[in-house]
Structures are given as structure tokens and as C-alpha cells.
Amino acid sequence: MVTDWKSLATGKRDAILKSIPEKWRLGKIPSVEEQKDVTGPYIQQFLDKKEIEITETDAVAIAEKVAAGSWSAVDVAQAFCHRAALAHQLVNCLHETFFDAAIADAKALDAYYAEHKKTKGPLHGVPVSLKDQFHVKDVETTMGYVGWIGTFEGKKGDSRHKTFESEMVRELRELGAVLYCKTSVPHTLMSGETVNNIIEYTWNPKNRYLCSGGSSGGEGALIGLKGSPVGFGTDIGGSIRIPAAFCGLYGIRPSAGRLPYEGMANSMDGQNSVLSVVGPLATTARSVRFLVKSILSQNPWLYDPGVVEMPWREDRYQAVWDRVNDSTGELTFGLMKTDGIVNPQPPVARAVSMVAKAVEKAGHKLIDWEPPSHAGGLATTFNTWSFDGGKDIHSAFALSGEPISQQIKMTYGTEPGPEKSATEIAKNNVAQRQWKKEWTDAWNGTASKTSTGQPIDCIIAPLAPYAAARPEKYKWYAYSAFVNGLDYTSVVVPVTYADKSKDTYEDGFKPMNENDQAAYEDYDAEIYDGAHVAVQLIGRRFQEEKMLAIAEYVGQILGKENI
């Protein structure tokens, strides 16, 4: 039965706004022309000094402050609830707020601390935001679908509605984290922009002409506005890294099976050729590490059959620092300036150059990296997104009859197409495995090109052709998605800001093809001016510790690590 999707959507949109206490409501929000950047001084005007201090502290330091008894969990929770409420009003980044539950949990943590003179766990009092795929008790999960309102993943009358919790939620509570909001996503999750019929569009807080990224776009926008110190997103084609990059954050795409995905809502659940993975985004590299390490301390492999028994390996993390602190221990980087299909726009090309120069200046080695069999490998990755011909997502739209956003139509059209057969899927899996083997061999092969005799440590690459995409213009997913196909570890590192005085195409630039032409035409130095620009550092499979160390180090030598 097709419902009145519009009133359902409006009702939900209003309910989100109404869940914000009256005292935190803003009046008219300025237009983008009036106020392009709503971060920093703009949002600070609505907060008191203490709230600003708390919310501009990273997750690691918050945990330290609360553990030391300097700040109460309640003070911290209240400050972040307030700032998250402001953020939502400025850029539409929340699907759910549960501030009262958060304050109650924070009170319980403070009581625990008072009684036991110790914290409940390493995340004691740290607010953690969650993408709207996590199930949290007493809270709805819509994943941006109007048809999911009032249901459990679209199923009406399912007893798990507002009662079931995802495995990681249980672990975060055990660790002492304070949960307080769930963040916006594009309906289907399959877009680098965050758009749906409930919250409509999540804007980039640094530059409201641009999107905040997707699919964890609510996380990007919220953390970018410091309405959260750290949050969890998911990534099947770039969905953690895109919002991290677009919003000036660190974010990790771990290999599948490292962190627990058990009990999360998803699109095309059961497609297991390229798995969506879960991972944190945060304002600092060390906070990303803090969260990964904390979750692993809960032995998630004992509770989630999809997690590999691989505890946090501190020695791997430390080994990188030992090398960079020892003048003989240089790192070796592969440099991938372009994928040869769509060139990065000028701000991104400059960021990649900046990182390359910084690591060379710091004494490390750089070799050129050309990705093996790129077009074919990419195809095996993109194919997995439509194994079912869009059947799953179209059936979710059909629940309410809501319209499909242009961004999703680009990939999935307006109705389901033919499904792939078992044989076609198997063929794709074999081709993908062969491509992975080519990468494995090529990566090992770099040993002959480095001075250390060891293969490269990681690859410096664009994360997207764009610093951040303009609405309906996110079209080329290859830079982020090939990493998912390979199941490699990738960490986004913020590098710089788009600068109209520097970031222009050179005279006579000739696009290589139609896709490259589109990226070229979409660029507008004036509009992009001031936007965050990032790169990704790509490591081999299950190299989370190593890559977090390298990302933290690169952040430091770039002078961006301002803890």
C-alpha cells in the first residue's frame, strides 16, 4: 500500500526538529550567499565558553578530562547535544536525537565514577555519534527511507522495532561511550551525497555550496561542525572516507572483518562480494585510533561471526613511529596522481602534491604507482552494487511510493533491472580475485624500486576527483571504490583548503574522455574556494595499525595535527 509519503516525511522531519529543546532552536538560517561557512566563529556564537571548550576538544582528550574528574560526563554530553542540535539546524545532519537518554546515561556514568573512583571503560563519557544504520533501543532507524518510518527495516509490526541494538552499540555502551544521535544518510546509502526525502540534503558546513559527502554524510557534517568528537560510518565504495575528506576529518576504511557490523541495517544485505565495513571518523587521527583500539578491546570476534580474531596490534603501530623517529627508517610511498580515467580537480591534485612533497622533505621515498588493470578491477567492484538489478532498493522506495533522488537514479534508474545469475556473480568474483592477485604481485614488485628492498608502505592517492562535490555532481566513485574492491585499509588525511588563487586548470588542459570532461566542467574555483581538501593513504589488507600511524605522522608533518 502506497502511503502519503509526503506527510510521513514532513512529519518525521518536523519530529527531528521538535526533538531539539526550544532553548537550542535557531531562528532563520542565513542563506549560503549570506554565510557560506557555518563552522568556527559562526556556530560558536550560539555556545557558551565552556561548551566551546568541551566541543573543540578531541575524543582522546575528552576521555582524559573525564577520567581525571576535570569534566563530568553530563557536562560533556550536554555540550555536544547542544552543538549537535545547532549543527542539524544549519546543515540537516541528524535523523534521530536521543538527548535525554544520553544525559541519563551520562549521569549513570558520573555516578559510577563517583562510587568506584574509576571509569567504566576507555570511552567513559565520550559522546559517539552513529550513522543511521545502527539500531539503538528506543530509537528508530529509517536509513533515509520514508517507508521505514515506524517499522524495523521496512517490516511493520516487527518486535525488533526500537528494541533491538546492533552489536557495536552494546560494545560502545560497555566501553562507557555516550550515545546521543544518529546521523543522516542518502536513501539506499549508495551516494557520495547525502540526500533523502526526510532531511532533504546535508550540506557541507565549511562550504554550503557543496555536499557533506556520503553516505556517512551526516557524520561528516556533524563532526565537521564539532557537534560530535567521533562517530561511526560505513563504507562500501567510499562512504566513510568521502565525508571525512569533504569535511576536513580523519576517517578509516578498515578491511572487512576487522570491526563488528553485526546487527546493522544495510542496503542489499547479503551481497557478499564486496562488503560494507564500519569505521570511525574523527577530528584527529589519534581519536580514530582510540575508537578502533577500544572496540577491539571488546573481543568483537566472540560476538560477531564476521569479525576476524585480530586484536589491536600495538607493535605494528609503534613500528612506524620507530622508523620515522630513526633516521635510517625511512618510509616508502607509492604516488598515484590520477587513475588515468578522471583527473582530480585542481585542489585535489595540489593536495596530493603537497603530501608527496612533505614526505619527501621529511626524508621518505616516493615512487610512482600505476594501479594494475584499473578499469577491469573497477568494473568487478561496481558490478557488485547492482547484482540484484536494484531490486532491494526499489522495493524499499516502493514501501512508501516516495520519489527517488536524482543521485540514486544515476546508478539505479527508476525501476529494477535484470538480476545477475549465480554464474555471472561467480565470474565477477573470480575476476575480482585475479585483480587482487595482480595488485598483490605489483605491490610486492615495488621492492625492486625502493632503496629499502622492501615493498612500499602505502599509496598516496586522491579520494575523489572533487574537494567536495556540488549537488547532483558526484559522478566518479572510482578513487574510493577500488579500495573496497581490493579490501585494503585506507585512511583519509585532511591536507588543505581549496584556494581560488591557486587551484585552476592549466591552460590547454585537455580532458581524456567524457567522464574527465564532466569533472573538468563541474569545477568552479569561486564556488570551491575554502573547501576542505584531503587525500587517502592506502595500505594493504588488515593494516589498520600501520595506516593509522602513517596517517597520524603525515598529519603531523603537514602541520595539520593540532592537538
Next chain:
Amino acid sequence: MVTDWKSLATGKRDAILKSIPEKWRLGKIPSVEEQKDVTGPYIQQFLDKKEIEITETDAVAIAEKVAAGSWSAVDVAQAFCHRAALAHQLVNCLHETFFDAAIADAKALDAYYAEHKKTKGPLHGVPVSLKDQFHVKDVETTMGYVGWIGTFEGKKGDSRHKTFESEMVRELRELGAVLYCKTSVPHTLMSGETVNNIIEYTWNPKNRYLCSGGSSGGEGALIGLKGSPVGFGTDIGGSIRIPAAFCGLYGIRPSAGRLPYEGMANSMDGQNSVLSVVGPLATTARSVRFLVKSILSQNPWLYDPGVVEMPWREDRYQAVWDRVNDSTGELTFGLMKTDGIVNPQPPVARAVSMVAKAVEKAGHKLIDWEPPSHAGGLATTFNTWSFDGGKDIHSAFALSGEPISQQIKMTYGTEPGPEKSATEIAKNNVAQRQWKKEWTDAWNGTASKTSTGQPIDCIIAPLAPYAAARPEKYKWYAYSAFVNGLDYTSVVVPVTYADKSKDTYEDGFKPMNENDQAAYEDYDAEIYDGAHVAVQLIGRRFQEEKMLAIAEYVGQILGKENI
């Protein structure tokens, strides 16, 4: 084009026999009535004393003898080539011999040892047999298909024919192993009996009325006859464990991603819901461990993108011994006597009881284990075998027009059926994941039933309803296959021999259903008398070190570990 499959098959069968040096050929082989058991004294009559000594030494001790300079690699290789040649003539267990290459490799190893005064690697001089899915240069891979003769995996004119090597072959060579033969498999690999149109049928050397198991049935028969000290099989539904159990050996089914499968031939390649895994079978538990540990020392994750970076964890292995050697460190076992669908035949039921009694007597705890959602979980596992409706295997048969064995027809019929769609496959994957989660929770839940407050360490279970199946009577795969569906670690431990004086159904035994009735009717105490009987010890995912320690320990307390 359909070829004359019969002459191709006969030609290949003759070529295998002719590859055996004249001096090692046997005359007429006695009938099963004349000589049921061809192990021990029977095969020994064709060997000299030194050959018997060498071939009746386990892999660990062989490595020690060669490393100490007591035996040359050539002497060892020659003894095993001879005994393997005899084994094949007695039970049809080889698809390929390459004895000359083995002797040449052994000579090179002896020369290396003479020059460097050290071994090339831990497996220096250890003969290792390989299931006919491994590609070895200069050697064909038929996987039992007549249509694969003279091709690379059925592809005529492919340059990889006889030139390509599987990743693990490279690693075994690096480790110093001597490769000398490839062992028989059922065409398609999808049977617990080993039958194909080339070697016809691989018999159980201990009891030639019975099969040697499958699909690594050639390995089971060969190692059972001590024509190899250790070999590698693969397992998607029991194919390592079945021949290990039927032939009185230890064998491990590791979790997927622990050992390198890269570059092996396979059936239904690209089906990635339940993956086939590779693992060793050997005469002793410590030899199985030796091979697993040796392969992991080669960092296979750097060469096979499917392998998880998880080195051999000696501490996990040692922890079991620390517990059993400490009177307070009892182990806890779950006891699964039946799957509730098909009861094990009397010899298997007795073996399970023997193990249960032995561990209790040794001071360990036992609790009953009922597998959660067994029928549904099994279905999600069996479904994966026919996602493609049998298209892949039927196309392999069609290459030559050869007939399909009755064993394969049971599952796949005579022509392909409908394929599953992407949506159906995804649905199955989700159901399987939910079943895994139920197991996870149930396993954790046993903590409340143990005296240690910890969940059980492993489960004692039948590996099959049969001690070994009679031809065309292997019908119930559930005991081995559910472990594949769960991706758990399982080690087969030989326990006893079928004994017609003890192993009878109790009066008034009532089969639970048709399948149970079939198992009941297939049992014949007279025919089974003397057959090997084993159990499997099942651990959680990626518990190879722990399970190998427990299997070794259980073998010891059973008094079967005769090193």
C-alpha cells in the same frame, strides 16, 4: 565437440600406471575377499627394511632425520615414491606421478645441505603429496575430468597448461618439501567417495569394501597406506576430514583465509558464500601442525589476497598444554552425539562415547551440545553447492561427453537445473549469517554451564554417520558440512576400529526418518569390521592452534598417538 571419452580415460589411466617404474609394478592385485586390508604387513612385503623404516616415520621425524644428516632427501624420496606406486596399484589413489622430478629435487636439497651445512627450510626433504587441484609445473591437472586431459582447467591451448604453479606449491618448494605425486579426487570434488572415469574408484586401504572418502580421497588412501607422510587436501563440505576419518588419519579443516588457496583448480570457482579451504592430512597430529606452521612461516598473506595476516600463534597452542598439564586447568567439551536427523552408525557412536569417556576420565568437563537451528543452517550450507544449478560441473562433463557417476547424480542430476538469482543468493547469505550468530550466542552461552565460567573449548562430534561409506552409499553430509557453513575449525582424530562384536544397533532401534533409515540399512557389521573410526573436534573460527593442541592431546589420552 564431444571426444571419445573412453579412450582418453583409458589412455590416462594407463599412463599413470606406466609412469611407475617397471621394478615397482605389482602383478595381479588380490580381490577384496582375498585381502580386505592392504595396509601394514600386506604392503610391507613389497618394500625393503629401510624403505619400511622411512615410510613409517611421521613428517616431523623425517624432517629431523634429514636435518640431522641421518637420512638423505633422496633416500626418503625414493622410499615414498616406491610406496606411493604400490599404494596406487592397490587402491587407485594417484592421478599424477612425477617421481623423476622429485628425485632431482631431493638431489638438489642434498647438495644444498652438503654445501651449506643446513637445511633449506623446515620441510627440507619431507615428501608432501597434493590433491589433484594443485597446479605443478610439468604436470597435468585433471581433477578427475576426462575433458580436462591435455588442457588447463578445461581450456585447450592455454599457456598455463603444465607451466603454472599454485601459490602453495611455491611455498612448499621454498620450505624444502619434495613434491612427487598428485592424488585422486571424485570428478566435481563434490562427493565423500572418490570416483571418476580415469582412476575409477579409490578404495579404503584398511577395508577395501569401503571407500577411502572424498573428495581428498586419494590423499586419505595414500597416507593411510603410508605412501605419503603428509599431504594437502581441500574441504568445502568435509573433503579433508572425511578421508582423514575413513583412513585413520589426523586432518584439519582450517577456517577460510588461514592457508593459501590461490591458484588452485576448483569446482564452481567464484561461489564465495561457503569457501573451499586447503589443509593437511597426516599420520600424526604433530605433523598436521608442522605443515600448518611451516606454511604460515612463509607469510602467505603477502602472496594470496585471500589469506588473513595471522601468523602461527604458538602461545595459543601452548596455552592448551599449560592447562592440561596443570590440574586446575581443565578443558570443557560440548558433546554432540547426534545431529537429530541421522544417527551415527554403531562404530561412530561408540567412538564418540570413547572420546567423551576419555576426556572425563582425564579430569575434563563435558556438557551436552545441541546445535542451534540445525536443519535451517544446514540448508543455507547445502544451497551454496547448487547456486549455479550445476552449470559449472555439467559443462565440465560436457567437454568430453563422459558419463556422470551415480554419486554425483545424487546431488546434481544429469543436466543443469535453474540458477539462483542474486536476490536468492543474498537471502541465503543473510540466513547463514543469522545462523552463525545463533551459534556464536549459544557457544558464549555455555559459560553458564561450565565450572570454569568460560565457554566450552570445543565440541566432540561425529564426522559422518559412517566409519567409512560403502560405494554409492555416502548420502548424509550434514556432520561435516555444517562446520563449513559456520567456517569453524575442525580436526579429525582417529579413535578406534569398527568391531563386529561390539558395533550393533540396539534391539528395537527405530530410525527417526527416511535418511536415518538409509544409514541404518547401509550398516553391515561384517563388512565394516576393522574399519577406521574417528571423531571430529570442532572449535570456533580461526582456532587452528588451539584445536591442533586439543586434537594432539585427545589422541594421546586415547593412546593412539604412537610417535
